[in-house]
Amino acid sequence: EAAVTQSPRNKVAVTGGKVTLSCNQTNNHNNMYWYRQDTGHGLRLIHYSYGAGSTEKGDIPDGYKASRPSQENFSLILELATPSQTSVYFCASGETGGSYEQYFGPGTRLTVL
């Protein structure tokens, strides 16, 4: 039973459209994260959250919003999708502290045409 799940797993969107990527975790972790992975850039942090109701900007937040309505759920929202946002998106959960690990979901492949 996967502890971090993402939906959808694949998505094709049109330029200018709104896209919502969803993430659910059953680890009861306080922190959740959204990353994107692109060839040549590796994994980069978009937004993260320290708990329900909180969202923080990561390293590349422009063009993205995030929402954390509960401990378990964290969404990434693209209000006006652009082709440059075509990527693989990963959600993760974790805790803050020296020995804590982050656990990742299976990823969502987003294509913006």
Place this chain on the structure above:
Amino acid sequence: GQQVQQSPSSLVLQEGENAELQCNFSSTATQLQWFYQSPGGSLVSLLSNPSGTKHTGRLTSTTVTKERRSSLHISSSQTTDSGTYLCAIEPGANTGKLTFGHGTILRVHP
């Protein structure tokens, strides 16, 4: 500049050989984590090792915090070890944010 550098960028082994992967980082790290990414794309945490030596199965990680480096040793490699190995650090104090290296691509031939 890049905060986390991994070497080599790629490595080819025959099954049974050992692998040594390196991770160097330019800032202090309160957390260091090694991940495996399968050819299909899924990311799995291998181990967390912010300092010292840690073993799990055929994997041994040694992190020397003062020298800002970590290694991952894979013993007796198997074809199923093929994939990308990523090193990530939490720079600074307890932010919970990870910065990733670009990874080492490992191919193990039978």
